[in-house]
Structures are given as C-alpha cells and as structure tokens.
Amino acid sequence: MPASGQKTPSLFANYDLGGFFDEMFEAPGVPRPHYAKLFQTLASLDPKQFVERRKIADLSFLLQGITFTVYSDGAGAERLFPFDLIPRIIPHVEWQRVERGLAQRVVALNHFLQDIYGAQRILADKRIPRSLVYSCKHFYREMVGLSVPRGIYSHISGIDLIRDSKSGEYLVLEDNVRTPSGVSYVLENRLIMTRTLPEAFEAYGVLPVNHYPTELCRILRSLSPRGGGQAEAVLLTPGIYNSAYFEHSFLAQQMGIELVEGRDLIVDDTVVYMKTIHGLRRVDVIYRRVDDDFLDALVFRSDSLMGVPGLMGAYRAGNVALANAVGNGVADDKAVYAYVPDFIRYYLGEEPILGSVPTYLCSRGSDLSYVLDHLPELVVKAVGESGGYGMLIGPASDKATIAQFRERVLADPRNYIAQPLIGLSRVPSYDSTLERVGGRHVDLRPYCLYDGENVTVVPGGLTRVALREGSVVVNSSQGGGSKDTWVLREEV
Numbered sequence: 001m002p003a004s005g006q007k008t009p010s011l012f013a014n015y016d017l018g019g020f021f022d023e024m025f026e027a028p029g030v031p032r033p034h035y036a037k038l039f040q041t042l043a044s045l046d047p048k049q050f051v052e053r054r055k056i057a058d059l060s061f062l063l064q065g066i067t068f069t070v071y072s073d074g075a076g077a078e079r080l081f082p083f084d085l086i087p088r089i090i091p092h093v094e095w096q097r098v099e100r101g102l103a104q105r106v107v108a109l110n111h112f113l114q115d116i117y118g119a120q121r122i123l124a125d126k127r128i129p130r131s132l133v134y135s136c137k138h139f140y141r142e143m144v145g146l147s148v149p150r151g152i153y154s155h156i157s158g159i160d161l162i163r164d165s166k167s168g169e170y171l172v173l174e175d176n177v178r179t180p181s182g183v184s185y186v187l188e189n190r191l192i193m194t195r196t197l198p199e200a201f202e203a204y205g206v207l208p209v210n211h212y213p214t215e216l217c218r219i220l221r222s223l224s225p226r227g228g229g230q231a232e233a234v235l236l237t238p239g240i241y242n243s244a245y246f247e248h249s250f251l252a253q254q255m256g257i258e259l260v261e262g263r264d265l266i267v268d269d270t271v272v273y274m275k276t277i278h279g280l281r282r283v284d285v286i287y288r289r290v291d292d293d294f295l296d297a298l299v300f301r302s303d304s305l306m307g308v309p310g311l312m313g314a315y316r317a318g319n320v321a322l323a324n325a326v327g328n329g330v331a332d333d334k335a336v337y338a339y340v341p342d343f344i345r346y347y348l349g350e351e352p353i354l355g356s357v358p359t360y361l362c363s364r365g366s367d368l369s370y371v372l373d374h375l376p377e378l379v380v381k382a383v384g385e386s387g388g389y390g391m392l393i394g395p396a397s398d399k400a401t402i403a404q405f406r407e408r409v410l411a412d413p414r415n416y417i418a419q420p421l422i423g424l425s426r427v428p429s430y431d432s433t434l435e436r437v438g439g440r441h442v443d444l445r446p447y448c449l450y451d452g453e454n455v456t457v458v459p460g461g462l463t464r465v466a467l468r469e470g471s472v473v474v475n476s477s478q479g480g481g482s483k484d485t486w487v488l489r490e491e492v
Helices: 033-043 047-063 092-116 130-134 183-196 198-202 212-222 245-255 311-316 336-348 365-373 399-411
Strands: 025-027 067-070 077-080 083-090 156-158 160-163 170-174 233-236 258-260 265-268 271-276 279-282 285-288 321-323 378-382 391-393 416-420 426-431 436-445 447-450 455-457 462-466 480-487
Touching: 033 083, 033 198, 047 077, 047 083, 047 183, 083 092, 083 183, 083 426, 083 436, 092 170, 092 336, 092 447, 092 455, 183 198, 183 212, 183 245, 183 462, 183 480, 212 233, 212 245, 212 285, 212 321, 212 447, 233 245, 245 258, 265 311, 271 311, 365 399, 365 416, 391 399, 426 462, 426 480
Parallel strands: 083 480, 233 258, 233 285, 285 321
Antiparallel strands: 067 077, 156 447, 160 170, 160 436, 265 271, 271 279, 378 391, 378 416, 426 436, 436 462, 447 455, 462 480
C-alpha cells in the first residue's frame, strides 16, 4: 500500500515489482526514502502533463541534434536518442563506495597497461597467461617499450556497472578504456531534466556533472610535451558519419579546442601540425576518437583515410600525446576482465571494492566443457564485441540460435567468454506503448578521469535503460535509452 498521506499516481497503475530489485520501491506503492520526494512530484502530475513534458524533452534533443547512428540496419540511420524522464537516484553512501571501487579499478588497469607494454612482470610471475595477452587482437606490439606521457594509458574510462537483483550489490560488468562514449548524454540529460522536471530536481541536493569538460581539458593540456602553458589540444573525429559525432563536436566546443579530422593534420619531421588558414599550427595533444587500427596508415591499416600518416612516429618521438593511449584494448578484452581482481591484488595489494560477474573462459578446457553443457542458461559474449552484438542470451534464445553459437564457440574458443545471467535491477520507466510506467532493467556507466595521481569520477554517469519490456539489453542500438542519474549530496 502507498505510504501514509500519498496516493499512487495513475502513471504507476498496476506497477509490478516483478521479483527484481526495484531501485525506487521497497514494496508495492511504497517508495524508498530517497525516492519519496520524486514520488510525491509524480503523484501531483496528471498523466497528460507528464506526457507533454516528455514531448518537450524529445523536442529539445531533436533541436540540439542529440542523435546516434545505427549501422546494423544497413542504412546507417540517424535516430533520436531515447530519453526517459524518470531519473535514477543514488544515495550518497552508496555512491561513496562505488566511487572508491571505480578509482581503485582505474588505477589497477593503468598499472596493468604500463606493465604489459613495459617490464611484463605480471607475465613473468604467471598471474595471467602470456598466451591470453598475446592472442588479444587489441594487444599492439608496436607499443611495447614506448614511454607514454606521464605514464598514463587510461586518461578517460567508462566502467559499466550493473546491480544484482538478488543482493542489490553493484558489480562491474566490463571495462571501457579505449574510447568510451556517452558522456555528452550525461551532460545533456542533466540540462534537459532541470528544464522539464524542475520541481523534482530542486527538491533534492544533487551533485553536479557539468565540470567534466573542464577537468578533461585540464588533463589533456597537462600531457603537452611543451608544457601546459603552450598546449595545443585537438579532438580527432572519424567524421560526421560516425555514430558519436554529436559527442565529438559537443566536447570540442565545451573544452574550447579544435575538432579535426585526419585530413586536417599533417606530420613533418615527427611533429604534428594542424592546417589552418594562417598556415601550420603545432599540435601537442590529441584526444582521439578514432580506433587504433585507423590512426596511422603507415603502421596499422594501410587503407585508412581517417588517421594521420606518421602519427605513431611523432608519438614514439614524444612530440605528441594521445588520449587514450594506443593499445588499451587489451584491458577491455572480456577474457582479460576475469583477471582484473587479480590485478588489484597484484599491483595495489588491496582487495577489490567492487565485485565482478563470474566469468568462464572458453579458452580453458574445463570452462569450455561447462559452457557447452549449460549454453541455455548462460550469456555468451565475443571478447572483442560491444554494443550488444556478438552475444547469446541463452535463456531467451531458441534451440537453433544456441546450436549456431555452439559451433562458433567450438570454432574459436579464445574469442568467447560466458557468464551467468544476472537479474539486473529495475527502475520505473515510461512505456509509451502502454501509456504507463513499468519496471525496466538498467545499467550504469560512470566516467572516470585519471591524471596520474588522482581519479575524478563524474557523479552518477550514464544510466542506460532497456526500454523494451522484458529486455536486458540496454544499448541504444538494441532499443535502449537513457536516464538522468542523480547522486545525492547527503543522506535523505
């Protein structure tokens, strides 16, 4: 029953907790303490008013060009990024633990990358199989022995978290230390949220997120080989047809740096220059949103037109800094993920603060046998895929699909890992088809910035939500959307 003095808003008519951990409700109609004010605000709104505000939010996204591109439909269609108006709220004490765990993980991953491209102590001590690292397609031998500016590999990280429906515990699902995307939606979600549901936002003390571009720009400039006072930083984009182009242009504008494509840069005598109407201008730092393989046609893919020929030569010479460093993908490999708790113990001498999802490596004989025997119960992922692609969700798949995946795994065991299906927590979200609110599964991608000494974690991050009823795939390319994430300044 609703708490005393409250009525259940019609938006929540027949709301079903569904046996999952619901982040808003502790019982049917009874909001958790930190959601009580939001519940009261929604209770005061007529459903038609709520729908009208949703339309205003969608129009704001449209007018600002906040879109993403879907490549899988064959047309490269550009779509409006779905935004759900009901925010996710995280209590202060919960966030403190998450923040400490993320900082610990970011530092450990950076130590691993330093080591794997340097002394390789962890391989010599047999804490991770040498064959696993060397067989990773994102391990670049060109980076071995290369000294990166200030020893920082992962300047920007996006660590994906889920919340277990049984325990309510936050778990790390995967690491993103190559070119993590989505932070622009965090900033825009907050801006639009404060405009469309201001009475709810003003009722809370919410930690800000708008300092991210300033902090990122500070870190980029600190990497300059000529010193921060002379730093010329640019953001390198693949171009307007990239799915994250909105973010590239948004961040460049927010940081006050130039947005460039590969054709705008040139390397002369191991120094990078930007072409301008006034002639060549030296570039010291490149925040690159171009994948490793396409960065330099002289070193990697010879057919790439997105990168800058000679860039790796300038990088090796220490005349330009790249953020993030080349070769970080070895830490993103889903098989390497299983060893990150060991990295934390090995490099930091600490126990992991955040848990991980149990992971079976199909490259191990015993794990492979178990996976093949339990495919209908497991989630199987290709180690190098993202965006919800290359994945089998056993409990939701038919026999034919499971049989096809069995053949793929047998053909290339190193390319697959398996995990139990974790029941993701749910947050109320508006279903435009049913015209009411229903529980929808969510994950969370906090963004972390590392300057070599301190880790800055943006409060909250990007909550991605599976808007399709029953779906656990939150990626926008698979029908997912996003929510604003509020981290409270103090306990309610």
